[in-house]
Amino acid sequence: MTINQTQVEDAVRQLLVAMGENPDREGLLDTPKRVAKMYQEMWSGLGKDPKDEFTAVFSEGHEEVILVRDIPFYSMCEHHLVPFYGLAHVAYIPSRGHVTGLSKLARAVEVASKRPQLQERLTAQVATALDEALSPEGVFVMVEAEHLCMTMRGIKKPGAKTVTTVAKGVFKDNIDQRKEILAMIQNG
Incomplete structure (x- = not known):
């Protein structure tokens, strides 16, 4: 568009x-x-579906967690048309060993963020895109961002971070899996 x-x-x-x-x-x-x-x-992500970024799928037999963390992004708060920015962490457990290129995870974040957006929706769009494209055993997406609408105006609290998550499959149903992925994100 x-x-x-x-x-x-x-x-x-x-x-x-x-x-x-x-x-x-x-x-x-x-x-x-x-x-x-x-x-x-x-706003180059308008009219694009993050799911379309998962074009490269390989059968590698890998069935453990795959995590790309600290993916930087910039987006635009749709309520104030002021930027918010931060880091996205995208993880999944492949089903039947089907994996995607690592850059595809970052590209999905990029597409979802390049439009007027809400952080909660951004997080859900990336998780849903990965889930629909690969049908993995589980998906976990965490987004941490600073919103300039909270930094520059209104409450004026620079440095305040908003954290959103979406968990699907085993990350939603299995508390141990969720703890493992949170530890991987937080501890590197």
Whole structure:
């Protein structure tokens, strides 16, 4: 999905005027164009399904936990249109030894994060995509993020982190499996 650059530029220009700024002054002259380009990049996940990232599936006979942790991401709070950013941790236990490329886990996070988003939905979208694409024995996704809508405005609590999780399969049903994956995420 591509955004309408001209409409975004016009909207940014109107916002600047509405806020009492002069969009024709030297420092703001190219701001509408820069903002439109930024949104094109930041919302590049619109219209994409994170599940489509799991194109490489291999039969490796591996049936133990696979975890990619500390996947950095940036997203945009859909309530305030202010960024939130942090780390995602994505784990699964393959079924019948079917694994996917490790980069595919990070790509799914990237696609889900590149749109107006809620952290809870982001976490669920990644977990559901992996679960539907591979039908693993279990999926566990944890997302830790700082929300600039809480840092810069409102409550103004910089450094506060929000943690969300989604557990499916054995990670949901087996407390020992859940403890194991949490220990792997927290202790490296």
